Amino acid sequence: MKLSTLLSISSAVAIASAQQPAYAQCGGVNWSGGSICVSGFYCFKQNEFYSQCIPGTATTTAATTTATSGSPATSTIAPPVASITSFAKAAGNVFNINGKSQYFMGTNSYWIGFFTSNDDVDLVFSHLASTGLKVLRVWGFNDVTTIPSAGNVWFQSFVKGSTPTINTGADGLQRLDYVVESAGKHGVSLIINFVNNWSDYGGMAAYRSYYNLSTTDQSQWYTSAAVQAQYQKYIATVVARYKDNPTVFSWELANEPRCNGCATSVVTNWIKTTSAYIKSLDSKHMVCIGDEGFGIDGGTDTSYPFGPGEGIDWVANLKISTIDFGTAHLYPESWGETDAWGTSWINIHAAAAKTIGKPVILEEYGTATKANILVWQKAVMDSGTAADMYWQYGDTFSWGQTHNDGHSIYYGTAEYKTYVEDHAAAMAAKAV
Ligand SMILES: *[C@@H]1O[C@H](CO)[C@@H](O)[C@H](O)[C@H]1NC(C)=O
Ligand SMILES: *[C@@H]1O[C@H](CO)[C@@H](O)[C@H](O)[C@H]1NC(C)=O
Numbered sequence: 001m002k003l004s005t006l007l008s009i010s011s012a013v014a015i016a017s018a019q020q021p022a023y024a025q026c027g028g029v030n031w032s033g034g035s036i037c038v039s040g041f042y043c044f045k046q047n048e049f050y051s052q053c054i055p056g057t058a059t060t061t062a063a064t065t066t067a068t069s070g071s072p073a074t075s076t077i078a079p080p081v082a083s084i085t086s087f088a089k090a091a092g093n094v095f096n097i098n099g100k101s102q103y104f105m106g107t108n109s110y111w112i113g114f115f116t117s118n119d120d121v122d123l124v125f126s127h128l129a130s131t132g133l134k135v136l137r138v139w140g141f142n143d144v145t146t147i148p149s150a151g152n153v154w155f156q157s158f159v160k161g162s163t164p165t166i167n168t169g170a171d172g173l174q175r176l177d178y179v180v181e182s183a184g185k186h187g188v189s190l191i192i193n194f195v196n197n198w199s200d201y202g203g204m205a206a207y208r209s210y211y212n213l214s215t216t217d218q219s220q221w222y223t224s225a226a227v228q229a230q231y232q233k234y235i236a237t238v239v240a241r242y243k244d245n246p247t248v249f250s251w252e253l254a255n256e257p258r259c260n261g262c263a264t265s266v267v268t269n270w271i272k273t274t275s276a277y278i279k280s281l282d283s284k285h286m287v288c289i290g291d292e293g294f295g296i297d298g299g300t301d302t303s304y305p306f307g308p309g310e311g312i313d314w315v316a317n318l319k320i321s322t323i324d325f326g327t328a329h330l331y332p333e334s335w336g337e338t339d340a341w342g343t344s345w346i347n348i349h350a351a352a353a354k355t356i357g358k359p360v361i362l363e364e365y366g367t368a369t370k371a372n373i374l375v376w377q378k379a380v381m382d383s384g385t386a387a388d389m390y391w392q393y394g395d396t397f398s399w400g401q402t403h404n405d406g407h408s409i410y411y412g413t414a415e416y417k418t419y420v421e422d423h424a425a426a427m428a429a430k431a432v
């Protein structure tokens with residue numbers, strides 16, 4: 001998901017209260033919303049494009065703040081329930097996880113790798129495990145264009161005049177290490193991606209500005225040798241850390257890669273090259289794309305998402321031998337469609353994946369009204385879609401709630417029971 005789209009929802013709320021809520025955006029290039037955070041949070045500049053309200057005050061680091069702000073004691077966290085002993089793999093149109101072919105429900109947390117408290121990470125995984133959510137998709141990137149102060153998490157820097165640097169320190173990839181460790185202890189697998197199309201947490205824009213690429217010709221990111229060398233270097237660094245760890249469900253090339261106005265061959269060639277590169281480093285894990293599912297034959301429906309305008313040919317990309325399964329996202333509100341339209345989006349991807357003989361995951365879905373969620377979940381089950389992962393998981397800590405972008409569904413609420421617990425159980429019970 002592109003956070004800035006969603007944040008317009010929470011910033012509308014924030015304008016009324018004049019303060020940005022927890023985890024909301026509070027600054028960045030062209031940001032016109034508020035820059036003051038609610039009590040207990042301060043506006044931290046992640047990079048030139050994105051500042052976010054995080055726990056603490058500007059004079060204390062996030063590390064010490066979250067650690068001392070009364071995070072739940074370890075004793076309140078449920079003990080690990082399972083361990084993952086075998087590598088997940090595609091099995092026809094479903095997945096085999098920990099030795100069992102199954103349908104499943106999962107969810108998304110872009111923020112968990114940026115937490116500085118291990119207890120907070122453990123609490124999330126204990127809740128996911130007890131709900132029966134099998135897979136969590138996390139951001140495996142956090143690109144910055146200025147180095148934040150100590151105690152603030154970043155993974156890779158693109159500072160003009162300096163060589164790009166991958167942060168393997170305590171405020172760097174060691175935070176992702178803890179996510180992998182905790183997930184494994186709780187029997188939850190991870191989809192880990194390597195770059196964002198959007199400028200949240202740096203993304204392609206951070207590379208673009210460092211390497212002086214055109215801001216209008218999007219194909220340059222995908223074809224620049226310098227960009228791809230650094231992107232592959234980052235991939236190699238992350239893959240090396242967990243290549244023998246079955247907690248990783250799949251590597252993912254990017255969050256919502258698009259190449260507006262480009263020939264679809266630009267992205268297809270990049271997928272071929274990058275997925276083959278990952279398989280050359282690590283033949284045990286699956287690889288997926290992370291795209292939204294654009295550019296697929298919609299029959300008589302020729303509306304925007306089905307077209308090739310975003311430079312994606314979904315079927316051609318899924319046929320690539322080093323891609324193990326397909327992904328689709330569903331945000332009708334952002335695409336000029338009705339919520340009811342979402343059912344055909346789910347069915348069309350499931351049918352195309354079936355023809356190709358690979359699974360498909362409805363990897364993100366959300367709607368502000370939540371009115372159609374149960375309808376979409378029924379379509380997931382009826383169509384044989386292998387899994388669905390709602391956007392986005394929410395949880396409550398002693399310092400408050402995680403980012404509410406208008407789509408968040410919080411653990412322990414009545415909504416969570418209706419849209420998450422019940423469907424997770426139904427997916428797990430569905431016969432393969
Ligand atoms: C900020 O807005 C200006 C004017 O609309 C635009 O040219 C520029 O690309 C924007 N910058 C970013 C990072 O979105
Ligand atoms: C992501 O995709 C959109 C739509 O094609 C594009 O406008 C944007 O520039 C891309 N983001 C970056 C950082 O390249």
Ligand SMILES: *[C@@H]1O[C@H](CO)[C@@H](O)[C@H](O)[C@H]1NC(C)=O
Nearest residue numbers: 160161209210211212213226
């Ligand atoms: C980008 O352009 C600036 C100014 O011309 C130059 O100093 C810098 O070396 C260029 N960066 C790269 C990575 O080529």
